[in-house]
Amino acid sequence: MEMPIPDPAVLADRPRLVxxxxxxxxxxxxxxxxxxxxxxxxxxxxxxxxxxxxxxxPETTAQVAAILRLCHQLKVKIVPRxxxxxxxxxxxxxxxxxVLAMARFNRVLAIDPVNRSATVQPGxxxxxxxxxxxxxxxxxxxxxxxxxxxxxxGNVAENSGGVHCLKYGMTSHNVLAVEMVTIxxxxxxxxxxxxxxxxxxxxxxxIGSEGMLGVVTEITVRLTPKPETAxxxxxxxxxxxxxxxxxxxxxGAGIIPAGMEMMDRPAIQAAEDFVHAGYPxxxxxxxxxxxxxxxxEVDHLISRVEGLAKATGASSLRVSESEQQRLAFWAGRKxxxxxxxRLSPDYYCMDGTIPRRCLPEILETIAVLSRQYDLKVxxxxxxxxxxxxxxxxxxxxxPGQLDAAEAFGADILRAxxxxxxxxTGEHGVGVEKRDLMPDQFTEIDLCQQRALKDAFDPGRLLNxxxxxxxxxxxxxxxxxxxxxxxxxxxxxxxx
Amino acid sequence: xIIEAKDxxxxxxxxxxxxxxxxxxxxxxxxxxxxxxxxxTVDDQLDLSGWRxxxxxxxxxxxxxxxxxxxxxxxxxxxAAQQQHLAFEPxxxxxxxxxxxxxxxxxxxxxxxxxxxxxxxxxGAVRDHVLGLSAINGRGEIFKxxxxxxxxxxxxxxxxxxxxxxxxxxxxxxxxxxxLPASETEETLVIAAPDVSKAVQQMAEALGGSAAxxxxxxxxxxxxxxxxxxxxxxxxxxxxxxxxxxAAEVLEDAxxxxxxxxxxxxxxxHGRPGQAVWKLSIRPSDAPALLxxxxxxxxxxxxLDWGGALVWLSLPAERDAKAGxxxxxxxxxxxxxxxxAPLAVRAAVPVFPPLLPAxxxxxxxxxxxxxxxxxLNPGRMGF
Numbered sequence: 001m002e003m004p005i006p007d008p009a010v011l012a013d014r015p016r017l018v019x020x021x022x023x024x025x026x027x028x029x030x031x032x033x034x035x036x037x038x039x040x041x042x043x044x045x046x047x048x049x050x051x052x053x054x055x056x057x058p059e060t061t062a063q064v065a066a067i068l069r070l071c072h073q074l075k076v077k078i079v080p081r082x083x084x085x086x087x088x089x090x091x092x093x094x095x096x097x098x099v100l101a102m103a104r105f106n107r108v109l110a111i112d113p114v115n116r117s118a119t120v121q122p123g124x125x126x127x128x129x130x131x132x133x134x135x136x137x138x139x140x141x142x143x144x145x146x147x148x149x150x151x152x153x154g155n156v157a158e159n160s161g162g163v164h165c166l167k168y169g170m171t172s173h174n175v176l177a178v179e180m181v182t183i184x185x186x187x188x189x190x191x192x193x194x195x196x197x198x199x200x201x202x203x204x205x206x207i208g209s210e211g212m213l214g215v216v217t218e219i220t221v222r223l224t225p226k227p228e229t230a231x232x233x234x235x236x237x238x239x240x241x242x243x244x245x246x247x248x249x250x251x252g253a254g255i256i257p258a259g260m261e262m263m264d265r266p267a268i269q270a271a272e273d274f275v276h277a278g279y280p281x282x283x284x285x286x287x288x289x290x291x292x293x294x295x296x297e298v299d300h301l302i303s304r305v306e307g308l309a310k311a312t313g314a315s316s317l318r319v320s321e322s323e324q325q326r327l328a329f330w331a332g333r334k335x336x337x338x339x340x341x342r343l344s345p346d347y348y349c350m351d352g353t354i355p356r357r358c359l360p361e362i363l364e365t366i367a368v369l370s371r372q373y374d375l376k377v378x379x380x381x382x383x384x385x386x387x388x389x390x391x392x393x394x395x396x397x398x399p400g401q402l403d404a405a406e407a408f409g410a411d412i413l414r415a416x417x418x419x420x421x422x423x424t425g426e427h428g429v430g431v432e433k434r435d436l437m438p439d440q441f442t443e444i445d446l447c448q449q450r451a452l453k454d455a456f457d458p459g460r461l462l463n464x465x466x467x468x469x470x471x472x473x474x475x476x477x478x479x480x481x482x483x484x485x486x487x488x489x490x491x492x493x494x495x
Numbered sequence: 496x497i498i499e500a501k502d503x504x505x506x507x508x509x510x511x512x513x514x515x516x517x518x519x520x521x522x523x524x525x526x527x528x529x530x531x532x533x534x535x536t537v538d539d540q541l542d543l544s545g546w547r548x549x550x551x552x553x554x555x556x557x558x559x560x561x562x563x564x565x566x567x568x569x570x571x572x573x574x575a576a577q578q579q580h581l582a583f584e585p586x587x588x589x590x591x592x593x594x595x596x597x598x599x600x601x602x603x604x605x606x607x608x609x610x611x612x613x614x615x616x617x618x619g620a621v622r623d624h625v626l627g628l629s630a631i632n633g634r635g636e637i638f639k640x641x642x643x644x645x646x647x648x649x650x651x652x653x654x655x656x657x658x659x660x661x662x663x664x665x666x667x668x669x670x671x672x673x674x675l676p677a678s679e680t681e682e683t684l685v686i687a688a689p690d691v692s693k694a695v696q697q698m699a700e701a702l703g704g705s706a707a708x709x710x711x712x713x714x715x716x717x718x719x720x721x722x723x724x725x726x727x728x729x730x731x732x733x734x735x736x737x738x739x740x741x742a743a744e745v746l747e748d749a750x751x752x753x754x755x756x757x758x759x760x761x762x763x764x765h766g767r768p769g770q771a772v773w774k775l776s777i778r779p780s781d782a783p784a785l786l787x788x789x790x791x792x793x794x795x796x797x798x799l800d801w802g803g804a805l806v807w808l809s810l811p812a813e814r815d816a817k818a819g820x821x822x823x824x825x826x827x828x829x830x831x832x833x834x835x836a837p838l839a840v841r842a843a844v845p846v847f848p849p850l851l852p853a854x855x856x857x858x859x860x861x862x863x864x865x866x867x868x869x870x871l872n873p874g875r876m877g878f
Contacts, residue, residue, distance in 0.1 A: 114699045114780045115804075137703065159648045166645065172652065173623050177828075186853040193828025194776030194804045195615060198848035199858045199876070200664075201622055204655025208648050228705040248555040254578055254676030294705055294735075297728030353644045355556050385646040386556075425646040433649075440649055441639070448638045448865070449651045455860035467650065 082154030088430025122153025159208030236283030260384035277332030352416030511635025525599030563603030584612030609659030633866025771816035779803030
């Protein structure tokens with residue numbers, strides 16, 4: 001992966017940078033030792049590694065502002081970092097850049113049940129917010145699969161999604177306000193107070209900007225009342241096309257499920273072999289449809305969805321009758337990534353979104369590509385919102401297979417764009433899909449985005465080398481690589 | 496001069512030519528919101544209303560695309576035929592604004608002003624439902640942002656930035672919206688609550704509980720809670736609320752819809768010539784104290800929407816419509832917009848909330864990144 005060429009002047013000036021940082025932070029919060037720096041050399045996209053120039057661990061907004069002012073003055077690049085779980089290389093360091101690690105911003109500052117909000121520091125994990133408010137009957141709705149580890153600051157940077165996006169929205173729909181430090185050390189509040197903020201919606205554009213517009217130091221999130229109950233259906237289908245038409249029928253009936261997940265035959269078999277969740281092995285496609293809300297409503301909708309499934313030609317149908325059973329339905333889906341990982345030494349996860357009606361077409365395209373590249377693929381799919389996660393199976397020890405897997409993946413994403421979809425639904429562009437951006441956007445589209453970036457950060461010091469293609473096109477592209485069946489964060493469910 | 500541009504190519508040429516000559520352009524769709532915002536001085540008006548029509552609507556994808564000049568009414572009719580709707584409940588402010596006619600409201604204007612109705616506190620604003628758009632920046636370049644799918648994080652979310660930018664960043668040409676199923680059933684519970692503190696507390700409790708009202712408003716000493724959804728669910732949730740808050744009057748179907756249309760369109764303040772109408776955005780918990788302070792103003796009338804996060808205020812439009820006093824009264828983080836007032840008053844005071852210097856400087860740089868010559872709707876948002 002080509003990154004911006006390190007600036008020799010900055011490399012040579014490292015002592016002055018370190019001295020400046022030691023004027024702002026205690027010595028133990030400035031990491032300069034090579035071995036200690038190597039801890040930060042990668043994020044969840046482990047194919048790429050680069051030890052940073054220095055790592056800092058501030059714990060106050062004033063420190064962050066001082067660090068940014070210093071970097072601005074010395075023209076040092078900054079890579080903000082939360083838990084480092086990005087699957088797109090959003091936190092990949094630079095040889096001539098400082099890593100601004102936000103791990104010590106780990107406090108829940110305020111919980112406000114009357115206004116249904118909580119104010120937290122960016123290093124708090126996604127799940128910890130829910131844990132802090134659940135005794136009041138609330139939770140924080142966006143639920144990326146890495147939620148036990150990923151931080152809310154990283155969620156803001158990536159506009160993270162999750163299984164429940166269709167009904168509850170992404171991060172940007174669930175954040176009310178942030179405190180942000182600009183590259184020149186100004187501390188701004190975006191979206192403060194009520195629901196509507198003054199001026200342009202800078203909050204809206206900062207969320208999902210992959211750490212390139214400013215450093216967020218405080219976040220006020222919207223809290224959602226916990227649903228009274230949730231139940232799920234497990235429905236098998238004789239073909240991908242019938243499963244896809246079932247998804248359309250559910251939505252067409254005016255029903256927005258809390259989650260609607262699809263798996264194809266290879267994914268069903270892998271999951272069943274791994275966790276024995278009781279999935280129908282004879283099905284070509286499987287849907288898990290979850291409904292949540294008041295018990296009366298959920299029961300009513302379950303019976304309507306059951307009717308639709310029968311009318312669509314489902315080959316099997318089960319409805320959860322207990323919380324235990326509901327979780328069992330999900331067990332196979334949640335284990336899909338490691339289950340697929342058992343079939344192959346390596347696999348590689350993609351993240352495109354398509355209009356749902358194109359699902360049979362895109363699955364056919366993937367099948368053709370699979371034969372063409374001679375690599376197997378299993379598909380799991382956030383069917384409700386059209387977000388596809390094909391898992392390409394390969395063996396990095398076989399010469400040429402890695403390159404073939406990458407080319408296969410790029411072809412899938414191009415096919416997504418071609419049918420009216422997009423390159424990434426929830427993992428972000430990062431370095432991973434940077435060089436595919438011209439497939440989705442024109443030169444003018446990208447230039448307008450760059451112009452906006454320059455309004456925030458004219459010196460392009462914040463997280464350079466991400467999102468935008470470098471000035472010249474880069475042929476080499478890589479994505480979420482899993483070597484020897486080991487995930488970058490093996491304990492995290494990935495779905 | 497009014498320049499009518501029939502398609503984006505011509506619009507882009509007009510804007511590029513204006514940029515080259517430094518001519519200031521006022522962007523206009525149907526003109527229904529001409530009385531909204533800071534009055535501005537322009538050299539020419541660019542009429543965008545000719546570029547209209549729904550370009551695609553796929554109910555099962557929950558996605559609708561339309562040209563920016565499409566009358567909102569056309570979109571609402573198309574959605575209703577499929578039992579869908581715009582969840583953000585676009586407001587119609589023609590009963591308050593000078594010179595605007597409701598039937599002229601266009602999709603472009605709805606997105607440019609981000610004026611969401613009562614469901615904003617549970618379903619989000621216009622900005623939460625714009626999936627993609629095409630637009631022309633102040634350099635006369637046609638660009639797109641976002642996509643035509645409901646889940647997308649590719650590139651910066653320019654859709655949110657452009658929504659509510661009042662035509663000061665770009666001329667919108669086509670917009671893709673997330674649309675949602677309309678509720679099968681709706682009804683409204685009306686609960687007596689003369690005390691505002693108790694009313695805000697009760698609305699917070701309702702909105703934070705499993706009864707999940709889609710809107711909560713307080714008007715004339717009564718709380719209005721709207722329940723929407725499938726019939727059995729609405730009945731069960733009504734029971735929950737009456738168990739908690741006691742007997743309530745119930746407005747069903749058409750009566751409920753009329754009630755929320757009136758709140759959406761700020762009908763309680765219609766027919767008061769010479770008034771100034773303020774929209775104040777605050778935290779609900781700050782509403783009781785703010786209403787107490789506002790009651791000291793002569794002839795002030797107020798009501799609450801969004802569970803108390805929105806205060807509508809009407810008072811006589813004398814001189815500066817008490818802009819300084821009202822903004823002084825706002826709690827920390829609160830913001831005040833002067834929505835409706837005679838032209839002379841709007842010209843005399845900042846209509847949009849004043850910004851702190853660092854934020855104002857950043858916003859000006861953002862403006863310049865789209866419109867470096869400051870030719871699009873100059874001064875409409877105060878800059």
